[in-house]
Amino acid sequence: MTIKHHISDDFLLEYAAGTLSEGWSLGVASHLALCPECRERLAAMEGAAGALLDKIDATSPGGSEEDAWARMKGRLGEIRVEEVLRDAPAPSAALATAGPQGVLPEPLRSYVGGDIHEVKWRALGRGAYQILIDTGDRTTQTRLLRIPAGKPVPEHTHQGRELTLVLSGSFRDEVDRFGRGDVEEADGSLLHQPKADEDQDCICLAVTEAPLKFSSWIVRLVQPILKI
Amino acid sequence: MAQALEPDAARRLLVTVAQTRNVDAFETLFRFYAPRVRSFMALKVRDRQVAEELMQETMASVWSKATQFDPERGHVSAWVFTIARNVRIDFYRRRRPQFDASDPVFVADSAPPADEEFEHRQDAKLLREAMATLPQEQIEVLQKAFFEDISHSTIAEELGLPIGTVKSRIRLAFAKLRSALEGRR
Known part of the structure; x- marks a missing residue:
């Protein structure tokens, strides 16, 4: 299976620049773990940042380069040197399918507290389950959602940005079919009617803007059950 | 202030620092990067x-993490940028989750071609050449995005542009950079 739907330049650039908040960054980083192509794109963006850094206006107002270097040189002996080598590559070039190694990649797995079979799902009724993911980011809501196979979701629009990353199974909407590793980004302009495919439940990471306006399709799904 | 440091020279210096802890090599890197990182x-x-x-x-991390720089991939300036970015994120006590290449669920690149090292060095060169051809209005948006720590909607406000214009400049810039990189394959 090949990933067809990637992170937009918009999100990826904010991630590369370090301005993207924690909740969105969790979604982007989890896609990057599954998508070598987007890691190449990220590297190109960081390369562009490096090229711009070379050309930045570096005329320092007043500061002395000699003092700065003297201070640095004086510290070198005290700086603990990291002799560990670079991260070893993963054992094999696995395909983007949920293999025996697991479903949730890092950094998501640590946030959730284990893989999908090791953590407690909260039943939402009608066969749907969720896990709320705690981040320090008050501007987003982050959750794992399990949508029952074949289940349609009511038609709706979005108030804010939403990022959905498929981790297991697949869903379809007016845009396309989304499988493992695929990302769908949505904003107020998208009217869609996602439906989990028939063969298995669909597990997604959903990041939405907070405060919740009960507008995302994820929340629409659970709204009647929670009576909110 | 050092005015120029060629990518290949920077790479050799950093590898020397990693392998022998050579202070002179680090000083050359420091004199080039310190004023830029300060700015x-x-x-x-x-x-x-x-x-x-x-x-x-940031420069202390360049010294201590020198062994983590992969000379086969990317350019020293890009690596220094990521360290400076992370120092700034820590300073503001924000969190930026990252993938972990040693995680068993991580999907690695497909088998690298034999001349991958050469290709990545070419990439750094092609990227620089392509950057030089970008219109100033796109460079301006990228500089703000990378250096000023503001969202794309804030960039739009500051430049007095619709957000859609900012996003399209970003798309056009990276489409051009990517096609320059793909051109060599």
């Missing part, structure tokens, strides 16, 4: 003293 920090923190501290912290 990068000053664009956000404004306070000169704080910018100086964050620069010192």
Whole structure:
């Protein structure tokens, strides 16, 4: 299976620049773990940042380069040197399918507290389950959602940005079919009617803007059950 | 202030630092990057003293993490940028989750071609050449995005442009950079 739907330049650039908040960054980083192509794109963006850094206006107002270097040189002996080598590559070039190694990649797995079979799902009724993911980011809501196979979701629009990353199974909407590793980004302009495919439940990471306006399709799904 | 440091020279210097802890090699890197990192920090923190501290912290990490730089991939300047970015994120006590290449669920690149090292060195060169051809209005948006620590909607406000224009400049810039990189394959 090949990933067809990637992170937009918009999100990826904010991630590369370090301005993207924690909740969105969790979604982007989890896609990057599954998508070598987007890691190449990220590297190109960081390369562009490096090229711009070379050309930045570096005329320092007043500061002395000699003092700065003297201070640095004086510290070198005290700086603990990291002799560990670079991260070893993963054992094999696995395909983007949920293999025996697991479903949730890092950094998501640590946030959730284990893989999908090791953590407690909260039943939402009608066969749907969720896990709320705690981040320090008050501007987003982050959750794992399990949508029952074949289940349609009511038609709706979005108030804010939403990022959905498929981790297991697949869903379809007016845009396309989304499988493992695929990302769908949505904003107020998208009217869609996602439906989990028939063969298995669909597990997604959903990041939405907070405060919740009960507008995302994820929340629409659970709204009647929670009576909110 | 060092005015220029060629990518290949920077790579050799950093590898020397990693392998032998050579202070002279590090000094050459410091004299080129320290003023640039200080300017990068000053664009956000404004306070000169704080910018100086964050620069010192960044360059201390360049020294201590030199063994983690992969000379086969990317360019030293890109690597220094990521360290400076992370120092700035830590300073503001934000969190930026990252993938872990040693995680068993991580999907690695397909088998690298034999001349991958050469290709990545070419990439750094092609990227620089392509950057030089971008229109100033796209460069301006990228500089703000990378250096000023503001969202794309804030960039739009500051430039007095619709957000859609900012996003399309970003798309056009990276489409051009990517096609320059793909051209060599």
